[in-house]
Amino acid sequence: MNYKQALQHSVFKTISEVATALNMDAYVIGGYVRDYFLERGTAKDIDIVAIGSGIDLATAVANALPNKPKVQVFKTYGTAMLRFQDIELEFVGARKESYSEDSRNPYVESGTLEDDQNRRDFTINALALSLKKDTFGELLDPFNGMADLDKGLIRTPLDPVITYSDDPLRMLRAIRFATQLNFKIEKASLDAITKNKSRIKIITNERIVTELNKILASDVPSIGFLHLEKTGLLDYIIPELTALKGIDEKEGQRHKDNFYHTLEVVDNISKNTDNVWLRWAALLHDIGKAPTKRFSKKVGWTFHNHEFVGAQMVYKLFKRLKMPLNDKMKFVQKMVYMSSRPIVLATEVTDSAVRRLVFDAGDYVEDLMTLCEADITTKNPRKFKKYHNNFKKVRDKIVEVEERDKVRNFQPPVSGEIIMKTFDLKPSKEIGIIKEKIKEAILEGDIPNEYEAAYDLMLKEGKQLGLTISD
Incomplete structure (x- = not known):
C-alpha cells in the first residue's frame, strides 16, 4: 500500500529528488513511521536509510535545502545529522551488523535495505516508507510490523535470544516501548530477556537510566517495573526495590508487600x-x-x-x-x-x-x-x-x-549582623543560640514572624546569656 500522506513535509520531496540525482535509494524508517501509524502525533526525529553513503546524502540534502543547514558528521558510525525547521534528520547508510560477546557496539558493513531491517530491534521499528521517485510512499514491512501494531505486540524481527544477547539495551527498550505504548511483549521475547538478563551488565549506567526515565515518564510506569522484576532485570539495576518484595508473617502478624505498594504509589x-x-x-x-x-x-x-x-x-x-x-x-x-x-x-x-x-x-x-x-x-x-x-x-x-x-524559605526577622551590633559581639556561638531561639519561638507560635517581636526576644535571650547591650 501507498502512504504518501505520511510524507507531506517538503523535506521528504527534497530528499527524494536529491537521492534520485545521486542514483541512490532512500527510505524513512523507524520511529517516525511507527508513530504515524499509531497516530501519536508527528515525530520530530526522522531516520533516513540510504542504500549507499548516508553522509553523502545528508550533505547533498543540506545543500538543496533553504539556508543550507549545518551537517554534523559522525564518521565512526557512518551517520550524519541536520536540523531543518522544527525537525531533526539522521542519515545512515544501510548496513548489516555482527557482534562480539563483550560489547553492544557491532562490527558494521554496508548492506541492503533488507539487511538494515533485519538489524532493527522490533518489528514495529522496522517499518519503512520508500522515498524512491517511482515508489514514493510505499510501505515495506517484511516482518508484519503493521499486524503487530494492530495487536499491540512487541516482537523482534529475528530470534529474540540473539537480538537481546547482541545488544542487551534492547531488553530495556522492549520494556520501555511496552510501557509507553501499553503493548504486550511476545512470550518468546520475555523468555529471551529473562535468559539474557545478566547481559545487562555490559550496558553503561547512563544508557540504563535514560530508559528508566522514559519508563517513569510513561502514563502507567508500573507496567515497566513489573516487567523488569518479572524478567530479573531489576535485580541487576535497582536491587533496593526487589528487596521490598514479599510478605513476612510472624505470630499471625503480617505486613504489606512494599514492592507492589511502591508501584501503586508511582502510578498514583x-x-x-x-x-x-x-x-x-x-x-x-x-x-x-x-x-x-x-x-x-x-x-x-x-x-x-x-x-x-x-x-x-x-x-x-x-x-x-x-x-x-x-x-x-x-x-x-x-x-x-x-x-x-x-x-x-x-x-x-x-x-x-x-x-x-x-x-x-x-x-x-x-x-x-x-x-x-x-x-x-x-x-x-x-x-x-x-x-x-x-x-x-x-x-x-x-x-x-x-x-x-510566612515561614516558607524562612529568613529570621533579626539577622546575625543585628545581634552582633546590638551586643557588640564578634562571630560566636551566642549568635547561633539566639537565632535558634527566635526561629523555634516563631515555629511554635510563641511570637509572630515580625521584627519587633523577634527583637524583643533577642534582648531577653541575650540577657539570659549574660550579654550586655552596646552603647
Whole structure:
C-alpha cells in the first residue's frame, strides 16, 4: 500500500529528488513511521536509510535545502545529522551488523535495505516508507510490523535470544516501548530477556537510566517495573526495590508487600505530576524499609527510621547509576526523608506542626503533599476517604499558616549582623543560640514572624546569656 500522506513535509520531496540525482535509494524508517501509524502525533526525529553513503546524502540534502543547514558528521558510525525547521534528520547508510560477546557496539558493513531491517530491534521499528521517485510512499514491512501494531505486540524481527544477547539495551527498550505504548511483549521475547538478563551488565549506567526515565515518564510506569522484576532485570539495576518484595508473617502478624505498594504509589503520582524526579521519589520512598524491618511481639512489624535510611540510600543509588548528584538528587532525598511527615501530621493538624512542615519542605511542600496523597493505597473506601479528607485539612492549614506566618524559605526577622551590633559581639556561638531561639519561638507560635517581636526576644535571650547591650 501507498502512504504518501505520511510524507507531506517538503523535506521528504527534497530528499527524494536529491537521492534520485545521486542514483541512490532512500527510505524513512523507524520511529517516525511507527508513530504515524499509531497516530501519536508527528515525530520530530526522522531516520533516513540510504542504500549507499548516508553522509553523502545528508550533505547533498543540506545543500538543496533553504539556508543550507549545518551537517554534523559522525564518521565512526557512518551517520550524519541536520536540523531543518522544527525537525531533526539522521542519515545512515544501510548496513548489516555482527557482534562480539563483550560489547553492544557491532562490527558494521554496508548492506541492503533488507539487511538494515533485519538489524532493527522490533518489528514495529522496522517499518519503512520508500522515498524512491517511482515508489514514493510505499510501505515495506517484511516482518508484519503493521499486524503487530494492530495487536499491540512487541516482537523482534529475528530470534529474540540473539537480538537481546547482541545488544542487551534492547531488553530495556522492549520494556520501555511496552510501557509507553501499553503493548504486550511476545512470550518468546520475555523468555529471551529473562535468559539474557545478566547481559545487562555490559550496558553503561547512563544508557540504563535514560530508559528508566522514559519508563517513569510513561502514563502507567508500573507496567515497566513489573516487567523488569518479572524478567530479573531489576535485580541487576535497582536491587533496593526487589528487596521490598514479599510478605513476612510472624505470630499471625503480617505486613504489606512494599514492592507492589511502591508501584501503586508511582502510578498514583503519575496521574498528578509529570515531574520525573517526583516520580523517582515515589519509586524510592520506601527503599529504607527492607534494611529497617524488625518484628517484636509487643508492636509487630516496624520500620523505624526507614525515611532517614532511605534518604541515605538515595545518594548511594544515584551515585551507582551515575545519575546527577546535584539538586535533583537532593530533591529526591528530601522527599524520601520527609515522606511520612504529612501522614503523621494528618492525624492532628496543629499550627506549629504545619509551620515546621512548611519550614522544612520550603518550596517543595506541594510536591511532598502530592507524594503523600499518592501513598494512600488502601482498598477500604472508608479509610481512603478519611485519609484524603485529612490531607485536605493539612493543605488548607498550609495555606492559612503560609499567609499568616510566612515561614516558607524562612529568613529570621533579626539577622546575625543585628545581634552582633546590638551586643557588640564578634562571630560566636551566642549568635547561633539566639537565632535558634527566635526561629523555634516563631515555629511554635510563641511570637509572630515580625521584627519587633523577634527583637524583643533577642534582648531577653541575650540577657539570659549574660550579654550586655552596646552603647
